[in-house]
Amino acid sequence: MANLKNSVWIVSLFAVSLVFKVLLFPSYHSTDFEVHRNWLSITKNLNISQWYFEDTSEWTLDYPPFFAWFEYILSQLVFLIDPNVVKLENLNYDTQSCVYVHRSTVILSELILFWALIRFANIHKNSISSIIISALVFLSPGFLIVDHVHFQYNGFLFGILIWSINFALENKDFASAALFAILLNFKHIFVYIAPAYFVYFLSRSLKKPTYLQSLSYLIKIGFCVISITLISFGPFIYMNQMKQVLSRLFPFKRGLTHAYWAPNFWALYTVADRVLIFIYNAFGKMGISSEIASNTRGIVGNTNFGVLYDIKPSWTFIITILSQIPFLLKLWANPVPNTLVWAISGCGLSSFLFGWHVHEKAVLLFLIPLWYLVSYPFPFTSYFL
Amino acid sequence: MLKGKSPRKSLSSPKTAKKSGQITHPNNHSNKSIKTKLSTKLENPQNILFSWFSFLQSQNSAHLAIIFTLILSFYLRWTVGLGSFSGEKTPPMHGDYEAQRHWMEITFHLPSNQWYFYDLKYWGLDYPPLTAFHSYLCGFVANLINPKWVELDASRGFESYESKLFMRATVILFDFLVYIPGVILFLNKYLHSAKWTSKQAAIFIPLIQPALILIDNGHFQISNLVKIGSSVLITSAIMLSPWISSTEQLYQIAFRVFPFARGLFEDKVANLWCVLSVVVKLKNIFSVDQLAKMAAGFTALAFLPSNLFMVFYLLKTKESHEKKVHEKSILLAVLPISLLFVDEVFPCSIFVQVSIFSMYPLLQRDNLELQYFATLGMWIFITSLFPFSYMGSYGYLKVITSAVVSFFILLWHIAFKVITPPSNLPHIFELSNATFSFGVFCLFYFYFSYRTIQLFWPPSTSASKIKTN
Numbered sequence: 041m042a043n044l045k046n047s048v049w050i051v052s053l054f055a056v057s058l059v060f061k062v063l064l065f066p067s068y069h070s071t072d073f074e075v076h077r078n079w080l081s082i083t084k085n086l087n088i089s090q091w092y093f094e095d096t097s098e099w100t101l102d103y104p105p106f107f108a109w110f111e112y113i114l115s116q117l118v119f120l121i122d123p124n125v126v127k128l129e130n131l132n133y134d135t136q137s138c139v140y141v142h143r144s145t146v147i148l149s150e151l152i153l154f155w156a157l158i159r160f161a162n163i164h165k166n167s168i169s170s171i172i173i174s175a176l177v178f179l180s181p182g183f184l185i186v187d188h189v190h191f192q193y194n195g196f197l198f199g200i201l202i203w204s205i206n207f208a209l210e211n212k213d214f215a216s217a218a219l220f221a222i223l224l225n226f227k228h229i230f231v232y233i234a235p236a237y238f239v240y241f242l243s244r245s246l247k248k249p250t251y252l253q254s255l256s257y258l259i260k261i262g263f264c265v266i267s268i269t270l271i272s273f274g275p276f277i278y279m280n281q282m283k284q285v286l287s288r289l290f291p292f293k294r295g296l297t298h299a300y301w302a303p304n305f306w307a308l309y310t311v312a313d314r315v316l317i318f319i320y321n322a323f324g325k326m327g328i329s330s331e332i333a334s335n336t337r338g339i340v341g342n343t344n345f346g347v348l349y350d351i352k353p354s355w356t357f358i359i360t361i362l363s364q365i366p367f368l369l370k371l372w373a374n375p376v377p378n379t380l381v382w383a384i385s386g387c388g389l390s391s392f393l394f395g396w397h398v399h400e401k402a403v404l405l406f407l408i409p410l411w412y413l414v415s416y417p418f419p420f421t422s423y424f425l
Numbered sequence: 426m427l428k429g430k431s432p433r434k435s436l437s438s439p440k441t442a443k444k445s446g447q448i449t450h451p452n453n454h455s456n457k458s459i460k461t462k463l464s465t466k467l468e469n470p471q472n473i474l475f476s477w478f479s480f481l482q483s484q485n486s487a488h489l490a491i492i493f494t495l496i497l498s499f500y501l502r503w504t505v506g507l508g509s510f511s512g513e514k515t516p517p518m519h520g521d522y523e524a525q526r527h528w529m530e531i532t533f534h535l536p537s538n539q540w541y542f543y544d545l546k547y548w549g550l551d552y553p554p555l556t557a558f559h560s561y562l563c564g565f566v567a568n569l570i571n572p573k574w575v576e577l578d579a580s581r582g583f584e585s586y587e588s589k590l591f592m593r594a595t596v597i598l599f600d601f602l603v604y605i606p607g608v609i610l611f612l613n614k615y616l617h618s619a620k621w622t623s624k625q626a627a628i629f630i631p632l633i634q635p636a637l638i639l640i641d642n643g644h645f646q647i648s649n650l651v652k653i654g655s656s657v658l659i660t661s662a663i664m665l666s667p668w669i670s671s672t673e674q675l676y677q678i679a680f681r682v683f684p685f686a687r688g689l690f691e692d693k694v695a696n697l698w699c700v701l702s703v704v705v706k707l708k709n710i711f712s713v714d715q716l717a718k719m720a721a722g723f724t725a726l727a728f729l730p731s732n733l734f735m736v737f738y739l740l741k742t743k744e745s746h747e748k749k750v751h752e753k754s755i756l757l758a759v760l761p762i763s764l765l766f767v768d769e770v771f772p773c774s775i776f777v778q779v780s781i782f783s784m785y786p787l788l789q790r791d792n793l794e795l796q797y798f799a800t801l802g803m804w805i806f807i808t809s810l811f812p813f814s815y816m817g818s819y820g821y822l823k824v825i826t827s828a829v830v831s832f833f834i835l836l837w838h839i840a841f842k843v844i845t846p847p848s849n850l851p852h853i854f855e856l857s858n859a860t861f862s863f864g865v866f867c868l869f870y871f872y873f874s875y876r877t878i879q880l881f882w883p884p885s886t887s888a889s890k891i892k893t894n
Contacts, residue, residue, distance in 0.1 A: 052473050055806045062799040063504035140795070168484065 046166055050158055053175050057154075058147065060179065064188045065143050066136075073191040074132055075099040076111070077125060077142060083108055084115035084126040088275060092285045096128055102288045105272045106225040110193075114145050146187050146195065153199030154178060159206050177202075177411050182404050192401070197227050198408050205384070205412070208240075209377045213257075217241060218264040225272040228289055232391030232405065235361065236383035239368045243375040302398040306351070313348045356396040363390040385409040474629060474807050478622040490625045495605070498632040502600060502642045505800065506593035509792045510645040516582050520791070522645040523582060524548040525560070526575070526592060532557050533564030534577040547581065563595045596641050605632060630773070630808070635800035636781050643793045771823050774808035775830055776869050782834050783862035786855045805831070833861060 078097040086094055091101055091108055101108060115126050118141055124130055125138045157174035164170035177183075183195050200223040207216035220237050223230050245257040270277075276285050367386030371379050388406030392398055481490050512520020527548040535543055540550050540557050550557055567574045567588075574580060574588045608631045616624045631637075640646055781801050788797045837858060846853045 048473065048476055052477075052806075055803070059799050059803045060500065060504075063501070063507070063796065065795055066507045066509075067504070136792075 049171055049175070053178060054154060057179055060184065061143075061147050061188045064184065065140055067189050069134070069139065069143075069189070069191045071099070073134065073139070073142065076191065076193075077133065077138070078128075078131075079103075079108070079111045080115040080118060080142075081126040081128045081130070083112035084119060085128050089279050089281070092276070092281060092288050094128075097131055100288060102291065104225045104228050104289060105276065105285075106222065107227060110149075110196075110226065114149075118142070118145065143188065143191075146191070146193060149193055149196035150178075150183075150187070150199065153195045153202065156199045156202040156206060160202060160209075163206060163209055173411055177408060180408070180411070182407055186401050186404060190401070194401075194404055197223065197230075198404070200226065201230065201384075201408070205377070205381060205409070208380055211377070213241065213244065214260055214264050217261045218268060221265040221268040225269060229402065229405065232360070232395060233384045233387045233409075235364055235368055236371060236380060236387045239371050240375050240380045240383070243372045247375065302392065302400040302402060304393045304395070304398055306356075306394075306398075309348065309351070316348065353396045356394055360391050360394040363394055381409055381412045385413065474626045475622050478625045478629075482621060487621065491609075491628070494625070494629045494632055498605070499597070499601075501633055501635075501638055501800065502597050503593075505638050505642045505793075505796045506597070508643055508796050510589070510592075510643070511791045513584065513792075518547075519582055520645070522592065525645065526583065526588070527581065528552075528557065528560035529564030529567055530575040530577060530580055532561035533568055533575050559599070566595075567591060592645070593642065596645070600641070608632060633803075633807075634777060635804050636777055636784065639781065639784065639788055639793065639796060639800060643796050644788065644791050770808070771827070772869060772872060774804075775827060775865070777804060777808075778834070779830060779862050779865045782837075783858060785838075786858060830865065837861070 074097070078099045079101055082091055082094050082101055091105075094100065118125050121141050122137050124133060124135075125141060127133070157178055161167075161170040161174045177198075183198075186192055187195050200219055204216045204219035204223060207213075207219060217237065220230075220234075224234065241261050242258075245254045245261070248254040248257055273282070273285070276282055364387045367383040367390075371383040385406045388409060392402050392406060395402070478490055481487055481493075510520070510522040512518070512523050528550055531543050531550065532540055537557075543549070550560075564575045570591060571587065574583060574585075574591065576583075609628055612624065612627045612631075616627055619627075778801070781797070781804065785797060788794065837854070841854050850856075
């Protein structure tokens with residue numbers, strides 16, 4: 041241990057990141073800014089029964105209920121500072137005060153991530169490498185760009201994921217499972233890494249000495265997960281709105297590729313289709329043209345293919361799960377926390393490569409867990425970052 | 426340069442000098458006394474900055490230090506540049522940004538004999554020729570990218586995202602071409618025998634020093650920077666010159682010619698500095714350290730005009746509503762001070778703090794409050810804040826000074842936000858700000874005079890200490 045005191049690195053890391061992030065306030069923000077502003081006003085002004093029905097803005101609420109509650113809490117804060125931000129009809133409202141207030145909430149919510157990282161370093165007895173990993177994650181350009189320029193709350197969400205991993209590292213399995221369930225109810229994209237958690241807990245339960253212990257372990261885990269999900273979705277089940285909620289959460293009407301392609305398998309597939317259309321037309325076989333206009337037209341819509349098969353959502357899930365199997369097998373054989381981190385990262389990568397309607401931002405899903413592995417002696421991990 | 430380094434190195438460590446019995450410098454003794462005095466102060470203070478560099482050293486990553494410093498200084502410059510600039514969207518005259526853009530326009534389109542005569546009422550060129558040539562260069566590049574940015578007359582008040590990007594980039598580019606190499610060269614020479622961490626900290630401070638960044642990259646100005654940057658370069662060139670090997674003669678000549686070209690148009694600060702150090706160097710009486718100290722001393726002398734300016738400013742705002750922007754003139758003083766950070770940690774910290782504070786009214790008009798608070802906070806944190814401050818090792822006087830200054834600044838900002846000034850005293854806040862800053866600057870003027878005198882005639886105690894050592 042060098043001359044680096046615990047308090048020194050904690051305070052300075054936070055101070056440095058604060059300066060970095062505050063200075064990004066005036067930078068460009070994407071439509072996600074308006075999306076979240078709209079959600080603030082939905083949760084502030086409407087009754088819970090209308091949250092998933094409201095469609096004044098095209099950016100309807102499409103995150104699970106916990107995130108809506110999170111927006112609800114933020115909207116109470118924002119209302120105190122600038123009431124105009126949380127008006128439903130104030131579409132595309134982005135005055136300087138609105139942007140500054142809204143961006144401050146991102147920094148505020150990142151305290152969860154910060155706390156999780158301090159805890160992570162504590163678990164590793166504040167070794168130099170754990171401190172460096174914490175600093176790298178907290179100052180990661182991914183968060184700087186996606187959260188503090190583009191505008192999202194990934195820092196907060198990954199904070200919960202890291203908390204969950206922290207608990208797994210400490211062998212507090214139930215807390216870990218509960219936190220992961222909470223995370224899923226904040227943003228369901230994390231369902232892509234759920235297989236890793238599922239296999240991890242299942243395999244761990246089977247490693248217990250007696251069947252009774254295995255069973256009670258599984259029941260406890262199941263209780264954690266199910267009760268949290270019930271708290272989240274219970275009100276909507278009670279109001280008989282689940283169909284509407286699910287259609288908002290899983291909009292399969294959106295295309296195979298996002299308006300801005302993520303660099304994944306389907307991007308190559310689409311390119312291959314283009315090339316084939318070109319070849320077909322060149323040989324004058326048939327006229328495939330106007331209908332298959334442009335897949336990069338910037339509007340979220342369906343993707344049709346000219347020559348190759350149209351891809352159905354279910355196929356992408358099957359392919360994703362298949363590509364996750366190697367990681368899961370390894371985890372099944374050896375259900376220890378480090379392998380879990382490996383598998384989470386691997387599952388994130390698989391989903392990025394083969395998932396349905398993947399955003400380019402989803403790269404964080406496997407990138408952030410991968411930071412954990414920097415300190416392990418796998419020579420190639422650093423190349424990804 | 427490589428040739429020159431070896432004798433200096435042997436000088437720097439007394440042990441090797443004793444062993445070999447070399448005395449390479451006629452004034453070796455007094456040189457050492459200052460060295461020792463400095464080094465007792467330089468023993469890693471409990472400061473976040475020194476901790477960071479010694480951490481890098483302990484991790485065998487010393488080579489990364491300068492890269493981190495450069496990246497950070499680039500990031501700060503670029504992100505402060507995201508903010509608004511002086512005179513944004515305020516026709517018909519706009520502000521300093523428009524002045525610089527306008528100069529690019531006229532220098533590029535007009536023959537040089539018209540530069541100082543063309544429509545002087547609209548931001549007539551009133552900077553020395555080097556700035557004009559610099560504007561010409563920028564105007565030339567701007568014209569290549571998009572002629573609309575610098576079209577003669579038609580482009581007045583032109584503002585677009587791309588042109589702002591270009592203008593910001595030119596500032597940063599010249600920062601990295603002139604100012605930053607100058608600082609690094611100077612400090613490498615000036616602190617050649619200091620501890621590695623101190624040297625790195627000394628380089629770090631002037632590069633991230635917020636007063637400069639806020640004015641150049643926020644408010645928008647290039648010239649002050651070029652001036653000071655080149656004067657820094659000149660000084661370092663002169664200081665380097667005795668050790669530059671013959672193969673680098675050409676390099677040296679380029680630098681030598683530079684001050685003559687510039688000297689004619691430089692203001693007194695830089696002139697005095699350069700001339701004095703040249704004379705002293707020729708006589709070969711003083712060491713490098715002393716020279717720099719003297720330079721700092723005379724810069725301190727030269728504070729006086731800028732302070733008088735501020736007095737005039739006070740009087741003027743009292744009588745009329747004419748607002749002449751003299752806040753920026755403090756930059757002239759701030760820069761040399763920040764070069765002396767390692768020797769004068771505490772004064773430097775407070776001085777820069779107050780000088781940033783004195784620029785607040787200007788920055789507030791430019792809508793750069795966010796950048797102001799962020800960078801001021803960063804400065805306070807890096808250089809002086811609890812729990813990494815010098816409170817343990819430094820006396821009560823400094824603790825109290827620091828507390829009073831910080832408390833006043835805090836109080837002033839709260840009052841500024843909460844209270845609307847009474848109608849008979851509309852400029853009460855600007856006035857109180859300037860008065861307070863002026864008072865602090867005066868104090869520093871005396872302090873630095875005292876330090877300079879002390880360095881010329883070091884007290885006998887330190888000499889006797891050396892002997893016992």
